[in-house]
Amino acid sequence: MIESLLVANRGEIARRIIRTAKRLGIRAIAVHSEADADLPFVTEADEAVCVGPANPAQSYRNTEAILAAAKSTGAQAIHPGYGFLSENADFARTVESSGLIWVGPGADAITAMGDKINARNLMAAAGVPVAPGTTDPAADVDAAVTAATAIGYPVMVKAAAGGGGMGMGVAADEAALRTEYDKVRAFAERMFGDGSVLIERYFPRVRHVEVQILGLADGRVVALGERECSVQRRNQKLVEESPSPAVSPELRARFLAAAVRAGEAVGYRNAGTVECLLVPRQRDFEGDGPGSEEFFFLEMNTRLQVEHPVTELVYGVDLVEEQLRVAAGLPPTFDPDALAPRGHAIELRVNAEDPKRFLPGPGAIRTWVEPTGEGVRVDSGYVAGNTVTPFYDSLMAKLIISGATRAEAIERARAAVAAFELAGPKNNLPFFAELLENEEFLSGDYDTGIVGRMR
Structure with a gap:
């Protein structure tokens, strides 16, 4: 069994992972931002390292600071919890290439499922039911309209790189689709650095x-x-x-x-x-x-x-x-x-x-x-x-x-x-x-x- 575990997260999920680690006799290491220094997960860990200020980009998403904390504390493995770096394939690869154990799926699986269009296509090939939708990104709004006409309104407009309910809009007709496409694409580029858009059949009651x-x-x-x-x-x-x-x-x-x-x-x-x-x-x-x-x-x-x-x-x-x-x-x-x-x-x-x-x-x-x-x-x-x-x-x-x-x-x-x-x-x-x-x-x-x- 793993002997020392760094928990690259905060709040209730960090506290919950630490609880199991300590029950198993694993040394639990917390990382925290300056804003979280007084939270229970920090005091309950066997060791804690501040990795930056409140801004998540400078702390909980700061891969260099987290890896440095793992090295300085002698951590054997990293558990990312959910959110933050948990579905970051590059981070998972970096953790493993640094000689640490990544407590999560392999980077290739994260990459394969991280793009909604690629994931849909993989699932369809594996015999998993998928809703009617595009097999490639809608390159522009006219392509989105063509796809929606074939699929049938209403449609869901989704950021291909999105997740957790973010980057989605519903269009009941072409006029609404043109508006939603621009909104979702702009949001996706800003939030995920990838403006790829998927068009999928929308079911009003699910x-x-x-x-x-x-x-x-x-x-x-x-x-x-x-x-x-x-x-x-x-x-x-x-x-x-x-x-x-x-x-x-x-x-x-x-x-x-x-x-x-x-x-x-x-x-x-x-x-x-x-x-x-x-x-x-x-x-x-x-x-x-x-x-x-x-x-x-x-x-x-x-x-x-x-x-x-x-x-x-x-x-x-x-x-x-x-x-x-x-x-x-x-x-x-x-x-x-x-x-x-x-x-x-x-x-x-x-x-x-x-x-x-x-x-x-x-x-x-x-x-x-x-x-x-x-x-x-x-x-x-x-x-x-x-x-x-x-x-x-x-x-x-x-x-x-x-x-x-x-x-x-x-x-x-x-x-x-x-x-x-x-x-x-x-x-x-x-x-x-x-x-x-x-x-x-x-x-x-x-x-x-x-x-x-x-x-």
Whole structure:
């Protein structure tokens, strides 16, 4: 097993990785910005190194500073968490060429999945369903119009190098497409340094369902069930649950088989997620029962996901431990041929944001009392006295609740939300209290438009 691990991230995910590392007897090393010096992940690490000022480009994305920290502390491996450098193929290559262990998929897999058009084409060749769309970038707006006419409106305009719900627009007709194309291309060039644009069929009512995969050290790819991620605002997830209330056993088998094919197509190793759009039949929204047969590949996240804890609770595994074992060339702690879900889990992302408009609301934390009780887990990045700054993502904590059934998990979630004492920054706990009483959510027959209908 790895003996020393540098965690190239911050907040709750750094704290969560450090927790597993220390449980396994691995020396945990944190890197932090000047703005994060007082956060729990820094004090809980065995060693911590400041790598720069608050600006992520000068700290958490500063590859030279992070590699220097690894060298000075004698780190054997680097875990990137999610965000920042986690899907940076050049960084992954540099880590390995420096003689360090990269706790993540190979750089070639990151590169292959980093471009949405290339990823779509690879998946289609592997027999994974993809939505109707372009196989090459739309070189200009006229090419985009020609493609959209062939695909059929409405269409989604996507930044080929984008991810995480960024760089997307919807066009219902040619006039809207011309506007959205220019907007998405400009955004993509500014944010990703790549203005390539993909045109894809847009489905007005869909569910967002993803599959957790793990590429093992022996070359096998296994799937650890699916997660429902349809409660979103601005294409960003707020709530995840597993199993999905929309997925039947037959559909689950198809989902998992497709996800394994996706991983095998790129020789995937370590943890990753295959994200899909599930297109419900109209009857799903007429109270005639859940169920859908059509799903399409959306993208592959070549890293650990924010929502990985719901899979951990349902499958009884520690995915960070499994990541470390794969990186070290060790077998998993579980039997890949005997994976089976048990119970239900729900994750609520507690953000420093207004619960109505979801605009960021950073500030000093005056009160922070986490809920406890059976089936309640809190992965947090802060404690009372810390300050949520405007420099990073607004995520403060993940409230993860499990139960024998979905109904029990929801009931426990209501109690946990009510018991979470948080004062100082704006927060979205009132939204979760509302959601957990919403009839559409409670029924399980909801889609990505649920938040908009609640507002």
